[in-house]
Amino acid sequence: MALEHAILVALTERDGSGYELARRFDRSIGYFWPATHQQIYRVLRRMDEAGWVRHTEIAQEGRPDKKVYRVSAAGRAELSRWLAEPEDPAVLRDALGVKLRGASLAKPGVVLREVERHRAEHATRLEVYCGIQRRDFPKPAKLHDRDLHQYLVLRGGIRAEESFVAWCDEVIDALRKDKP
Amino acid sequence: MALEHAILVALTERDGSGYELARRFDRSIGYFWPATHQQIYRVLRRMDEAGWVRHTEIAQEGRPDKKVYRVSAAGRAELSRWLAEPEDPAVLRDALGVKLRGASLAKPGVVLREVERHRAEHATRLEVYCGIQRRDFPKPAKLHDRDLHQYLVLRGGIRAEESFVAWCDEVIDALRKDKP
DNA sequence: GGGTGCAGTGCAACGAGTTGCATAGGTAGG
């Protein structure tokens, strides 16, 4: 139940509408906590009812009105309560592991090709993250507080993708050698 | 929708009851596709109705009867169909990233302690996986087919935990230095 | 002129996963 809190963090960084939050999730927080606009709208309404956020309706020309949300004092209190609360460590959940484990039940090469496909996709993500790192954090040693935290989160994404790609390479190599 | 397929893989390796499958998930496949006994029971019934598995009721003394499931021809067909079907790569989803991003909104040290806690838990998991590796796969170069696949899946778990622990160390180091 | 994409909100239905509980006898430990 952390989408509420992910939204609180995002809104603390900057106020925004549901739509705008969904875009931001696509580009940053969503790398670590994906969410669709649907989910965000529903949760924002719930948070509004709970008093964690307040909204201001903004009339616009040519396009629909929007509701811009900001975090209330209660929301900030809830966020700092949650930050201090111990969280269960996340678990892995990747169907590729299941497929690999069942690889001998498919035609030869089928799972190998799937691993290669996943490798390519993760390598692409890694490229994206590295690009962000080069562009936004060229001098990591100088970073403090918020900027530092954002950088470290990105580092987590980079490390995760790197290790996934390296694993794929190990798997691809082993599967090729196993087939004479 | 891969729990069905995870169960098919597990049942192909060895027939079993719902309960027994739940135990096995706790100890092996569940490292990559966690599932509770509840979920497994429900999905097994659905799979039975769909004809992917068949069950035999086995009377026991002193304890409840059990239903032992085995994969049918239709189940094997479905499994090989699924294995050949491209899967969307898994996404990261870890609340620790959200907490880190919101670290400056909590009292100093609160998030640092949480990262340390997670590091410890992931290090423990890593130890468990390494133990399994030493015990079950002392000579990885000799492995083939099923054994090789199982080993490679385990390697994925090890790499993921290693990289998570390394990231935690980077974060802990950076957070300590940032606080004068 | 028609398709696509963006901005903006939202409903309705579904599927996946979690939690609490119930039943029932056996076995182990404080």
Next chain:
DNA sequence: CCTACCTATGCAACTCGTTGCACTGCACCC
């Protein structure tokens, strides 16, 4: 002796997340 856990199944209720759709109007490209 009582608590707690193990084997074994299952119901009920819930939360969480996904997918498909609807409406409006502008801008862009072919």
